Amino acid sequence: MGKRWKTEGREKFEKLDITPKSAQKLKPVLEKWLREAEQRQREGQQHLLEFVGGEPGKKRKRRTSFTPQALEALNAHFERNALPTGAEITRIAQELRYEREVVRVWFCNRRQTLKNTSKLNVFHVP
Incomplete structure (x- = not known):
């Protein structure tokens, strides 16, 4: 795997060196994660992008419009x-x-x- 560091509670990868064998091992885990994300979206619990990129259930406040x-x-x-x-x-x-x-x-x-x-x-x- 590549070099990684923590940013705002999430890990970011500088470079991802994955061999075909390690990709094959990751495939079932990623497929399960994707199914769960899509299920959450269908149930309206949260938008898929929120699930992918942020903390579950944390929504950004709407922008205020001033009169x-x-x-x-x-x-x-x-x-x-x-x-x-x-x-x-x-x-x-x-x-x-x-x-x-x-x-x-x-x-x-x-x-x-x-x-x-x-x-x-x-x-x-x-």
């Missing part, structure tokens, strides 16, 4: 203070009726966007 009014308010808060305290984030989230974590991430993403565009503007020649 235009919420974006206007968030941008206004950001103009006043790009680094709000935890209490301020909680208050803003309550006012806008979004989860606190969603608002916190919005501020992080907005700061990162500003940082990235500032880097790009350094090389901008009028």
